[in-house]
Amino acid sequence: MPALDLRRLILLLTVAAALITFANSFQASYRTQRDLLMQQTLQANLTYATRQAYSTDNFLRSTQDQLAYSARLLADRLDQPAYLQGEVTRLKEQSNSFNSVFIIDARSQVLATAPSTLGLTGKTLTSIGAKALRDARKAMISDPYVGSTGNLLVVIGAPIFASDGRYLGHIAGSIYLQQKNMLASLLGSGYGSDGSYLYVVDRQGKLIYHPDASRVGEQVLGNSAVRAVVAGAEGSQRLINLKGVDMLAGYSPLKTTGWGIVAQTPTAVPLGALNGLMLQTLTYTVPLLLLTLLAVWWLSRRIAQPLWHLANIVKHWSAPHALEQLGEVRARYFEAEQLKQSIIEGLMLIQQQLGKLSRESLTDPLTGLDNRRGLRLALEQLQARQRPFSVITLDIDHFKQVNDQYGHDLGDQVLLHLAAQMRACTRSDDLICRSGGEEFVILLPDMDLDSASALGERLRERMANSPSPVGDPVTISLGVAYASAGKHNQTQVLKLADQALYQAKQQGRNRLVAAQLAEFF
Structure with missing residues (x-):
């Protein structure tokens, strides 16, 4: 295999060093930016989940306060059907907080309901929510369950007590988890434009809110973020969800109910933005790299040229004008000049030795x-x-x-x-x-x-x-x-x-x- 000349060796070494350095820098930059973007996304999702948990807690407390106020007004008017109907209608239509509102007595018999089209007035409720209200005899928010209307719902209730402390019944509002209401509007606002979304789980790890309404009621405890938030933890993590999608999730529990809110973004979203940024970086960097390599090629040629001339002259040292040609070589830098002078001295010594042997010819x-x-x-x-x-x-x-x-x-x-x-x-x-x-x-x-x-x-x-x-x-x-x-x-x-x-x-x-x-x- 023929040996590489110095110019090609310098160029090859410099190109290799430049490419390796560029590749390492590019990779380090990519990893740093990737980790930074992922950390920022995790932090943003945690912040959003915490904010939504706070807003949802406030919403639930507000509904409990509304019901508690009405409960105090109803204690002396449970025998006035028209007033009761007016109160549940007001609560139902006033803020869209509830999908339905009803008043039951101590035996769970419905005294009034809104909307009236539900046809429950006069009937005794045997649902899980009604039983929970009767047994608790206090303000409460039920676990999600399927009601008599076939809707997955939660019930928020406030007890009604007589002046002597006797339990008279409950005024309660139901929130249908798969229909439109203020809670759904609150949870679904401001997210989803880049593929991010938010969902809510109850204390058993069951979905009670999801942008895909068909998934409400699904058990998702297999998700590590869900397990963490159900256990009362607040934080963020990268995970693979139950659909096999790489996600960046932030989560925060609700203080009022123990539910958990999870906000997450597909990992591909920040990485896609990073890929575009790195591609743009390449478009700016590659021309400069090419100019650098061109400059290196020119410099390597300048460095190698004197040595190439010296090597060529030494190869033909016996030529008549070898020393004259050596004198004409432009060394350009100290080492080449020293080598040139050493070669001249060496050739002169050789020629002097040869001259002694052929002195007669001179x-x-x-x-x-x-x-x-x-x-x-x-x-x-x-x-x-x-x-x-x-x-x-x-x-x-x-x-x-x-x-x-x-x-x-x-x-x-x-x-x-x-x-x-x-x-x-x-x-x-x-x-x-x-x-x-x-x-x-x-x-x-x-x-x-x-x-x-x-x-x-x-x-x-x-x-x-x-x-x-x-x-x-x-x-x-x-x-x-x-x-x-x-x-x-x-x-x-x-x-x-x-x-x-x-x-x-x-x-x-x-x-x-x-x-x-x-x-x-």
Whole structure:
């Protein structure tokens, strides 16, 4: 399997880190928001159930107070049928609190009833509610039961006592749990728009109010919230109801009757809102994530590019211009620059070692100076290191005449004489090359144009003022040029020095011309 390059590795690592971080953040945000929404929904349902329990308690107390007031008025008028009928009709129609109102005597015989269409006047009631009223002989609210009319109902009654304390009967109102009345309106108001609803259970866990009237009377103790509220607890919980629906329920008991009110919302409701919110978050986040990944791709390319160039050059380190190419690599950051310099030093060391093995290929056999190949290698090293340098090109004036007049042997002696003078005028780090015949090049690392010109002038004067092997002084002409770090390549600088040398020849020889870059380019 081929190894990944650094750019792809950086990109892959960053993308993986970004996606993992994004996924974790998104999941953590989702869970946090989900728990918060569920907790808010549970709290809202508990608050609503508590408020409805309070309102229902007040309603039941109010009905008991109405009946108790009427009971006090009826003690001396039980023998007045018209008055009794008027009172039950008033209670029935005054507030819609009751579905029916009736007055019974101590033997449970009906003295008056509203609505009169029930046809119960004069009859003796044997229902569970009537028996409970007669046995209790006090104010009470019955447990739900099926009355003689076939309705599931509860009876709220107030006892009627004579002035001497004798029990005379009850005035009572019935609330039909499966029909419209004030209690149903109270319990059913303000809930259900988002799937939430409220229901009421009696002390035995039987539904006495539900938005689905067909379920009234159903036993629901299998519901954990119902068991809790029937036991008198107030609170909230997440549960699966008897229909298998995930619900968030709040519950509160009634103080007057022991009934329990449960308000609940399908868990899917807040989660559905959360899903929409998270989807909207994604629409805002994903473009930013893509822009981030694009920026990472660009940065990874910038980071990897110098290393890729360095690796490619090292792969072809034996190429003629490897060091020159290394010098042109833009490192951009500290580690790449250090690596670049280390590679340069390493390649130079290798080339120096190889140079020792093939020194003859770099050295002029007559003078012992470097030849053109040595010159090229030295120039590449200077450019790779981005070191400034000056270059002096020179040749012997009228050297052909020396050879013709004195012979080639003395001509060679003149070349050796010039080599000795050049060594005497230069530093140990300077490079002297015989580039051909009587032509020479001197490389002066880290030396500016003025210093190089002064050195060249000293060399010219030594040659002009000292006897040569032929007896008479031999003169030279010189051209000097300067290369600043990283701005000029070797070909450009050598050409510049050659043009300066040409000017020195044109101006009469035995002179030095220092070139300025603008004069020639």
